[in-house]
Amino acid sequence: MAHRLLVRRLWSLSTKDLRCLPAPSACSVPRSLHSASPGLAFLSPSRALPSALPRVSRRGVSFSVQDHEDFTERVIKNELPVLVDFHAQWCGPCKILGPRLEKAVAKQKGRVAMAKVDIDDHTDLAIEYGVSAVPTVIAMRGGDVIDQFVGIKDDDQLDSFVSKFIGQ
Known part of the structure; x- marks a missing residue:
């Protein structure tokens, strides 16, 4: 991937x-x-990437899920609580919610992770978790779904949603 x-x-x-x-x-x-x-x-693998490509930090606030195996490793087996943002490129509310959710997760300073799942690329995951509308955000800990919401929320509601999983 x-x-x-x-x-x-x-x-x-x-x-x-x-x-x-x-x-x-x-x-x-x-x-x-x-x-x-x-x-x-x-x-060619012997060539370095051009400097025009952005460097991606491993310590970023969020990550995009690449496949089902990646989801298992980075979400289900994660020791931290993980917010899974099921979204689509064509979804207007998703484009509004995504950055707001990343900001709310960033405020937690590494105590919660965020995974982004494009439902068009990963339909199997969307079906598995019962996603019928986007944006859908599912909070998981140890592979278990502990809470979720569908639709867009304001910044205060997002902060509240994210912070309630810290220390559970």
């Missing part, structure tokens, strides 16, 4: 961002791939 993310980021770079990379012929990609897809030349 990380490879897929890397490919998406590289394809989204503009040509201005790519001028810092060496010419495709200098990469260790077979010649047949150059003619089929010139963009693949930049995927």
